[in-house]
Amino acid sequence: MADQTAPPHQDAPLVLVTTQTGRPAWQVNGYAAVKALSRDARLADADPKLAHVRSEEPAVALDGGEEPIDSIGWARVLRRAFTPERVDALKPRIQQLVRDLLDDIAAGRRPPDLHNEFSMPLITLVSCALLEISEEDGYRTRAWWQALKTGNRAEAAEGQAAILSYVRNLYASRQREPGDDFVSALIAAQGPGAPYTEDALKFLTSLVSKGRETPTNALDWGIVLLLRQPDMYRSLVREPELVDSAVEEVLRLFPVISGKIQGPEGIRRFALSDFQFHANDIKRGDLMLLNVVAANMDDSVFPDSERFDIHRNPNPHLTFGFGPHSCPAARLARLELLVAFAGLLERFPTLRLSIDSADLRYRERPTSEGFESLPVTW
Numbered sequence: 001m002a003d004q005t006a007p008p009h010q011d012a013p014l015v016l017v018t019t020q021t022g023r024p025a026w027q028v029n030g031y032a033a034v035k036a037l038s039r040d041a042r043l044a045d046a047d048p049k050l051a052h053v054r055s056e057e058p059a060v061a062l063d064g065g066e067e068p069i070d071s072i073g074w075a076r077v078l079r080r081a082f083t084p085e086r087v088d089a090l091k092p093r094i095q096q097l098v099r100d101l102l103d104d105i106a107a108g109r110r111p112p113d114l115h116n117e118f119s120m121p122l123i124t125l126v127s128c129a130l131l132e133i134s135e136e137d138g139y140r141t142r143a144w145w146q147a148l149k150t151g152n153r154a155e156a157a158e159g160q161a162a163i164l165s166y167v168r169n170l171y172a173s174r175q176r177e178p179g180d181d182f183v184s185a186l187i188a189a190q191g192p193g194a195p196y197t198e199d200a201l202k203f204l205t206s207l208v209s210k211g212r213e214t215p216t217n218a219l220d221w222g223i224v225l226l227l228r229q230p231d232m233y234r235s236l237v238r239e240p241e242l243v244d245s246a247v248e249e250v251l252r253l254f255p256v257i258s259g260k261i262q263g264p265e266g267i268r269r270f271a272l273s274d275f276q277f278h279a280n281d282i283k284r285g286d287l288m289l290l291n292v293v294a295a296n297m298d299d300s301v302f303p304d305s306e307r308f309d310i311h312r313n314p315n316p317h318l319t320f321g322f323g324p325h326s327c328p329a330a331r332l333a334r335l336e337l338l339v340a341f342a343g344l345l346e347r348f349p350t351l352r353l354s355i356d357s358a359d360l361r362y363r364e365r366p367t368s369e370g371f372e373s374l375p376v377t378w
């Protein structure tokens with residue numbers, strides 16, 4: 001494995017790049033610039049020249065309506081549904097899941113693979129707890145997603161149809177009989193008439209399919225960062241109170257938008273009007289890529305930024321984005337990482353990788369990146 005944990009420095013605040021589909025874009029790299037543009041009302045997460053295309057590069061140009069598409073309403077719905085109380089209420093369940101998975105690992109074959117036996121099932125099962133769906137359904141939906149990604153055309157079509165129908169049924173059943181679960185909360189948070197149903201269905205679809213990959217990869221990434229430097233892991237065992245700052249440091253170095261394969265990347269935003277930024281003329285409709293990975297390596301904010309430092313404090317990284325569209329599930333993601341690391345440190349104080357970190361297999365498909373397996377020993 002090449003050193004995937006060292007994102008490149010990007011010094012210029014704004015550079016013109018070409019995306020993998022050949023579209024020109026402004027890549028925004030400096031911390032201050034990324035933060036400023038993340039909450040800049042002159043940018044939206046939808047192309048003002050397109051209708052209903054969000055956070056994605058346009059595939060089809062529709063005739064440009066003059067009204068910008070405002071997705072702030074949906075972002076608010078998400079925030080109302082992801083309340084701190086709802087997330088915190090999941091903590092005992094996450095702790096139980098971590099205990100059970102680590103029990104199985106301790107009793108299972110050696111060497112265990114922390115990706116397939118810990119990170120992946122943990123995040124899958126937490127999403128089941130969030131949605132209040134059965135574990136069986138959690139794995140079923142995951143299998144459909146695998147078929148969609150890796151199967152032949154017929155299998156992919158079947159997988160897609162199965163996921164869509166599962167999500168529509170889930171949504172409809174919670175509409176009929178609301179409970180105390182997240183799907184019911186998402187419906188209630190929309191207010192009368194559930195105006196954001198299509199957005200909710202899209203979100204739930206991604207949550208039961210690919211949406212578990214980011215937290216799984218973040219957890220894997222953290223395990224690798226900690227185990228690559230055994231001193232770091234051991235100091236956390238001695239001082240478990242450092243686990244909060246260790247999680248923040250893992251998140252800072254996590255390449256949430258790596259772009260290694262897909263070309264220049266960043267959180268996508270579109271200019272709603274013409275304006276000047278750092279002496280550059282930005283035109284309405286221009287695509288801007290907010291490169292939070294480069295921003296997290298800005299030495300003016302994170303001294304000695306390439307160093308993985310579990311004591312780093314403050315650590316105002318932008319891994320969850322910033323502003324109105326920042327990740328509404330950041331609290332949940334942090335909780336998952338905290339409970340997972342606390343469990344690992346307690347159960348396996350002498351944990352180490354069982355192969356050289358340079359030999360770890362890293363999946364580099366455009367649709368999903370991450371470690372394929374994490375063999376460990378203790």
Ligand code: HEM
Pocket residue numbers: 038045074075078203207211214215218256267319320321322324325326327328329330332333
């Ligand atoms: C370590 C784990 C995670 C990371 C690093 C992460 C990061 C991000 C980032 C960078 C964004 C885009 C922010 C922007 O556009 O400004 C985002 C948006 C989003 N994330 Fe996360 N995320 C994580 C986990 C999750 C989880 C577990 C869920 C759901 C359970 C989730 C749901 C969402 C949703 C729904 C949005 C879109 C928000 C909107 O459109 O306003 N994320 N996340």
